[in-house]
Amino acid sequence: MRFxxxxxxxxxxxxxxxxxxxxxxxxxxxxxxxxxxxxxCGGHTHTIYRYxxxxxxxxxxxxxxxxxxxxxxxxxxxxDDAIAIAQRxxxxxxxxxxxxxxxxxxxxxxxxxARGADVRMVYSPLDALRIAARNPxxxxxxxxxxxxxxxPSTALTLRRAKAQRVANFTCMCNHVTIEPPLRSLLDSPExxxxxxxGPGHVSTIVGLQPFRFIPAEYRKPIVISGFEPLDVLQSIxxxxxxxxxxRCEVENQYRRVVAPEGNPLxxxxxxxxxxxxxxxxxxxxxxxxxxxxxxxDAYAELDAERxxxxxxxxxxxxxxxxxxxxxxxxxxxxxxxxxxTACTPExxxxxxxxxxxxxxxxxxxxxRHSRPRESExxxxxxxxxxxxxxxxx
Amino acid sequence: xxxxxxxxxxAQVVRATRAKPGRFRDExxxxxxxxxxxxSQTLIEGLLLPAFANDALALLGDAGIVPGDGAIxxxxxGAAPGxxxxxxxxxxxxxxxxxxxxxxxxxxxxxxxxxxVNGTVNDLAVSGARPLALTLSLVLEEGLSAQELxxxxxxxxxxxxxxxxxxxxxxxxxxxxxxxxxxxACTTGLxxxxxxxxxxxxxxxxxxxxxxxxxIAEHGMAVMLARDEFELDAEIVSDTRSLWPAADALLQxxxxxxxxxxxxxxGGVASALNELARASRVCALVHESEVPVAPAVAAAAELLGIxxxxxxxxxxxxxxxxxxxxxxxxxxxxxxxxxxxxxxxGEILTEPSGMVLVDTxxxxxxxxxxxxxxxxxxxx
Numbered sequence: 001m002r003f004x005x006x007x008x009x010x011x012x013x014x015x016x017x018x019x020x021x022x023x024x025x026x027x028x029x030x031x032x033x034x035x036x037x038x039x040x041c042g043g044h045t046h047t048i049y050r051y052x053x054x055x056x057x058x059x060x061x062x063x064x065x066x067x068x069x070x071x072x073x074x075x076x077x078x079x080d081d082a083i084a085i086a087q088r089x090x091x092x093x094x095x096x097x098x099x100x101x102x103x104x105x106x107x108x109x110x111x112x113x114a115r116g117a118d119v120r121m122v123y124s125p126l127d128a129l130r131i132a133a134r135n136p137x138x139x140x141x142x143x144x145x146x147x148x149x150x151x152p153s154t155a156l157t158l159r160r161a162k163a164q165r166v167a168n169f170t171c172m173c174n175h176v177t178i179e180p181p182l183r184s185l186l187d188s189p190e191x192x193x194x195x196x197x198g199p200g201h202v203s204t205i206v207g208l209q210p211f212r213f214i215p216a217e218y219r220k221p222i223v224i225s226g227f228e229p230l231d232v233l234q235s236i237x238x239x240x241x242x243x244x245x246x247r248c249e250v251e252n253q254y255r256r257v258v259a260p261e262g263n264p265l266x267x268x269x270x271x272x273x274x275x276x277x278x279x280x281x282x283x284x285x286x287x288x289x290x291x292x293x294x295x296x297d298a299y300a301e302l303d304a305e306r307x308x309x310x311x312x313x314x315x316x317x318x319x320x321x322x323x324x325x326x327x328x329x330x331x332x333x334x335x336x337x338x339x340x341t342a343c344t345p346e347x348x349x350x351x352x353x354x355x356x357x358x359x360x361x362x363x364x365x366x367x368r369h370s371r372p373r374e375s376e377x378x379x380x381x382x383x384x385x386x387x388x389x390x391x392x393x
Numbered sequence: 394x395x396x397x398x399x400x401x402x403x404a405q406v407v408r409a410t411r412a413k414p415g416r417f418r419d420e421x422x423x424x425x426x427x428x429x430x431x432x433s434q435t436l437i438e439g440l441l442l443p444a445f446a447n448d449a450l451a452l453l454g455d456a457g458i459v460p461g462d463g464a465i466x467x468x469x470x471g472a473a474p475g476x477x478x479x480x481x482x483x484x485x486x487x488x489x490x491x492x493x494x495x496x497x498x499x500x501x502x503x504x505x506x507x508x509x510v511n512g513t514v515n516d517l518a519v520s521g522a523r524p525l526a527l528t529l530s531l532v533l534e535e536g537l538s539a540q541e542l543x544x545x546x547x548x549x550x551x552x553x554x555x556x557x558x559x560x561x562x563x564x565x566x567x568x569x570x571x572x573x574x575x576x577x578a579c580t581t582g583l584x585x586x587x588x589x590x591x592x593x594x595x596x597x598x599x600x601x602x603x604x605x606x607x608x609i610a611e612h613g614m615a616v617m618l619a620r621d622e623f624e625l626d627a628e629i630v631s632d633t634r635s636l637w638p639a640a641d642a643l644l645q646x647x648x649x650x651x652x653x654x655x656x657x658x659x660g661g662v663a664s665a666l667n668e669l670a671r672a673s674r675v676c677a678l679v680h681e682s683e684v685p686v687a688p689a690v691a692a693a694a695e696l697l698g699i700x701x702x703x704x705x706x707x708x709x710x711x712x713x714x715x716x717x718x719x720x721x722x723x724x725x726x727x728x729x730x731x732x733x734x735x736x737x738x739g740e741i742l743t744e745p746s747g748m749v750l751v752d753t754x755x756x757x758x759x760x761x762x763x764x765x766x767x768x769x770x771x772x773x
Contacts, residue, residue: 001691010755013756049759050759051755052756052757110423111420114421114423123622127622229755339407340403340406340410341406341407341410344765345765365765366759366760
């Protein structure tokens with residue numbers, strides 16, 4: 001596959017790993033303490049495990065998995081609200097596949113489906129709108145989740161629904177925004193992060209501006225990264241280079257996709273359809289002000305939360321579950337009390353075990369095998385004497 | 394306690410938990426129970442096996458084996474202790490059954506009728522049994538067009554002729570509109586055990602080579618695209634075909650050195666490897682870059698975020714061959730029409746027992762587990 005395989009080249013990967021190894025010696029605040037880099041986005045977590053990227057890194061570089069998996073940050077109360085709507089006899093609830101397996105306090109949407117609720121998996125919000133158009137006697141509710149990555153497609157769908165006057169279509173909006181949780185993490189005293197692998201897909205929409213506060217206010221570097229294995233490795237290399245040089249900037253590794261100003265059309269659609277919620281609960285991170293979106297007043301008639309009664313009850317996470325600490329990067333997936341025993345992908349307790357982008361599910365599915373990191377000698381022998389792959393820039 | 398030892402201890406706990414037979418604790422049947430992944434495993438190991446407890450079923454082969462004297466084969470009937478295989482030279486029968494609920498009933502490269510024959514024929518073939526005869530049950534939905542039914546029956550007849558089996562008994566039922574989707578078919582197959590075969594899911598040994606009979610993931614991807622849910626067009630046709638010629642060639646070439654065969658249907662190559670690694674208590678290592686995947690299939694899978702290793706095949710088998718016989722077996726396989734792209738994709742290791750590892754094309758090594766959910770629509 002052109003434009004895909006180029007970014008999975010094992011030789012270039014080894015070359016980058018060699019550079020990372022050399023840079024790691026010079027990067028980092030204190031000797032002895034590992035350099036801790038957080039990959040914010042669940043897509044990066046998935047890439048890291050899928051391609052076993054951590055096995056290519058020196059011990060001194062530690063990757064911390066961040067909160068950028070939209071399924072993982074959804075609190076149980078919202079799942080309960082969705083199930084309450086889905087169980088209404090007139091309702092067809094449409095959502096993305098991995099959302100169906102997220103447990104609420106009484107089972108998941110998949111369980112509700114098995115009990116008779118009409119829950120359908122869709123690949124795009126437009127599919128949900130199509131279901132509504134084809135089934136005028138059903139109330140079709142699209143359960144929208146995601147960061148700024150998916151919010152524009154929801155916004156465009158709602159625009160179309162309004163224009164076409166589709167009366168039996170509504171949206172239960174759970175879209176969240178990237179900046180507030182990052183700020184919340186940076187303010188958290190538990191964490192000592194040295195830099196961020198920034199979310200490439202979100203940046204496609206929002207551009208670089210929302211991340212400028214990270215170097216400006218917190219003196220940490222961030223590199224916006226693509227999702228292929230070479231993208232992630234190169235971003236790590238760029239972060240380490242910043243640290244070694246004593247710089248902290250927003251850099252863009254994913255220039256082939258991300259424009260500095262983002263996507264103005266998508267941002268305009270979002271601004272028209274959504275407004276910020278005063279506050280929203282994040283799983284594990286607690287309630288964060290202005291961190292999520294709801295439908296604006298102009299779109300009130302398409303808001304499922306205004307059309308149907310929802311319990312709106314805040315449900316405490318299961319006691320055994322440590323998703324919050326995993327999401328904040330305080331503990332590794334395998335350090336959770338219930339990882340792999342009571343909590344598995346087929347029977348998840350916590351959200352991090354549900355989505356393939358969740359840190360726990362990714363680690364369980366791909367990474368459980370304990371794997372010695374490659375020895376320095378082997379890496380150096382394998383690394384050709386060439387610079388970072390120019391093909392990526 | 395240092396991080397390393399705790400991490401390893403957790404890995405061992407998880408490994409031990411996985412090695413135990415699945416427990417069926419669900420309150421309802423969900424689509425995941427039919428997906429060939431972990432939920433299917435718990436349904437089979439937690440409910441069906443204990444209910445029908447017998448050694449033939451406990452082997453979890455693709456077909457039950459009835460030896461010449463009419464007694465169901467015992468778990469240790471083979472030459473090696475603990476083998477579930479069949480004594481070489483034994484004349485016996487193999488029995489298997491399968492239901493077909495694929496939607497849509499016609500897709501590029503095949504149809505429900507064709508699958509109903511090949512699917513059951515292939516379960517016999519990979520069990521080392523020459524397919525002899527099939528029974529056929531049809532469940533038809535009220536309102537199904539006679540023309541569509543006629544076409545499917547024609548497909549069944551044609552596939553049976555190609556596979557060299559006869560449909561010797563059958564049944565039809567009609568259900569109210571909405572209680573089935575057009576038609577479902579169930580076939581039961583009877584085969585004659587091949588005297589050359591010495592196969593068992595428990596026979597894999599460290600050093601054995603893993604062969605695949607052709608490019609993978611074509612059937613599942615063809616059906617998925619035929620459902621028009623993705624608005625994606627690609628020239629992908631199902632790989633459905635009888636695997637008896639491939640099985641025959643492997644038996645002829647490798648004989649007793651052929652440890653086991655499995656058709657990589659629901660759950661794909663990854664699931665078949667996991668089942669066998671578990672049954673034989675060995676580790677299967679796959680070299681990702683060696684696994685043949687057609688460019689169109691790879692591209693469609695990439696777009697949909699699906700790993701081809703988990704996508705169903707209906708005309709591809711995995712063969713596990715002793716190292717000294719691997720080259721010959723591969724050559725024999727490649728001489729079979731439809732298997733020209735057969736490849737050696739990996740080998741059997743000792744540890745970690747019961748697991749499948751993959752050396753990624755990028756250079757790392759990771760686990761390739763059973764699928765937990767059901768991301769895929771009905772494909773067989």
